[in-house]
Each structure stands twice: as C-alpha cells, then as structure tokens.
Amino acid sequence: MPEPTSTDLADAGRLWDFLRLDDLPDGPTTDPAPQYTLALVLGSHDLAPAGRAAQLFGRGRVAALVCTGATSRTTAATFPQGEAAAFAAEAVRLGVPPGRVFREDGARSTVENVVRSRRLVRQLGLPAAGLILVGKPYQLRYARAVTARLWPGPVVRSTAERVAFREYAERLGPARVVGMLVGDLQRVAVVSRTGLAAAQPVPTDVGRAWGRLVAAGHTDRLIPGVPPALPGARLSPVSPGVPDDRGGCVVPSRDGK
Numbered sequence: 001m002p003e004p005t006s007t008d009l010a011d012a013g014r015l016w017d018f019l020r021l022d023d024l025p026d027g028p029t030t031d032p033a034p035q036y037t038l039a040l041v042l043g044s045h046d047l048a049p050a051g052r053a054a055q056l057f058g059r060g061r062v063a064a065l066v067c068t069g070a071t072s073r074t075t076a077a078t079f080p081q082g083e084a085a086a087f088a089a090e091a092v093r094l095g096v097p098p099g100r101v102f103r104e105d106g107a108r109s110t111v112e113n114v115v116r117s118r119r120l121v122r123q124l125g126l127p128a129a130g131l132i133l134v135g136k137p138y139q140l141r142y143a144r145a146v147t148a149r150l151w152p153g154p155v156v157r158s159t160a161e162r163v164a165f166r167e168y169a170e171r172l173g174p175a176r177v178v179g180m181l182v183g184d185l186q187r188v189a190v191v192s193r194t195g196l197a198a199a200q201p202v203p204t205d206v207g208r209a210w211g212r213l214v215a216a217g218h219t220d221r222l223i224p225g226v227p228p229a230l231p232g233a234r235l236s237p238v239s240p241g242v243p244d245d246r247g248g249c250v251v252p253s254r255d256g257k
Helices: 006-019 048-058 083-093 110-124 137-150 165-172 174-192 204-215
Strands: 038-042 064-068 101-104 130-134 155-159
Touching (some): 006 137, 006 174, 006 204, 038 110, 048 064, 048 083, 048 130, 064 083, 064 110, 110 137, 130 137, 137 155, 137 174, 165 174, 174 204
Parallel strands (some): 038 130, 064 101, 130 155
C-alpha cells in the first residue's frame, strides 16, 4: 500500500463525502419516522458502530439491536469470537440490556449482513417497521443500496460515528483507509449491476478522484478479478454471486444460500 500524498488524501475525502450517507438527525427533526424500531449494526474491524448503536438506544431512537458479522481476513485476529459477538458485548458494556441485543453470527459480506439479518428478524418476530443501519462511515451508501434491494419495506436511515475523514484516517492509518474507500466505491458500482443493490449514480468528480487513486496504486481493496475501471464505466457482469466486500471471496446469490 503506497503512503497517500496530500493530493491522494484530498481525492479520498471526495470519496468519503459521497460514501458517508448519514441521514439520521441527532436533534429535533421533522423526519416522518423519527422513532425507529431496530438498529442493524454491521460488523467490521472497528467497534465504533457498536458504540453509536448503544448511543441511539440510550436516546430512545431504537428498541433493539441486531449485531451481524462472522469474521473476515481483517477481523479474524481482532475478534476471534466473531464480529457480532464482539459488537454485542460492546453494546452491553455501554448499557444496552442483553435482552435487547440479538446476534447474527454467519454473515461475511454486507449482502449477507442484510439477507441473514432479515431472516433472523423474521424468525424472532422482531418489529422492523423502521431500520437504522449503523456501520463504518464509508460503508453507509453501499449498505443502503443493498438494503433497498434486499430488504424493501421498512423506513431506512443510516448513521455512523460522527468523525471527520482526516481524524478517521489518522486513527486507522491513512493508506489503509484510502484503500478501503477505493474498494467500497467500486462495490457501489459493481454490485448494483448484479441486482443485489440499488443503483447509486457516482458524481463525475468522485469517479475521477477514484480513477486517480487507482492510478496512484491504492488498489489493495479492489475486487479481485474485476478490471479496475471508473465506476461509471461499463464493467464486466458478475454472476451468479457477487464479490465479497471484505476480502475477495464470492458471497451467495440473492437467496442467501
């Protein structure tokens, strides 16, 4: 992974602003569904989403949490018990009653997070008229696109910890974060072509910034086997599965099998 230059970081900031689809107001709101029933907490390498979900529970914004995620190549060492287990434990530590935290332990991609959690919610009979997706800041647009296609019906909002791009990059490592931003923007474009995510038009300036970052060598999180191309360009179809967004393996097709 090359160390990003100041120009690279400026381009990565454009990707961050586009991908960070946080539309959950903190204060008084005219949101037509301000009281949500469920937070879907997307497992990852960073416990911050669990903290954000616990904050929402404490403020009465959600009645329950579903923490979802197995492990990936980036989390196996950090969370050997699984991402869902680690996130659930963190939420309980922060004050959410254990009886209001549910776990989905098998998902290894954002697509599986949504498909498997929807199945779990139905099995448990949990109310889900309104969902708040809680994840990494740059994961939100992709997660919303997947949810729109694979879990239609509920009113959905998304949120993450309130953190600026430069602060987040310094905390996790600039090269690592830039690579993840490049990879997630590619997935926004590619997975929508599989029918597993709603289309998310990429603004021209964001697509050009992505292309410059790819040319600069920030390619470690690109989908293996898919030629690097601007997200707005025609890409090779991916079927019957889609590339896993956490490590390059293939996740199941639409039915989750």
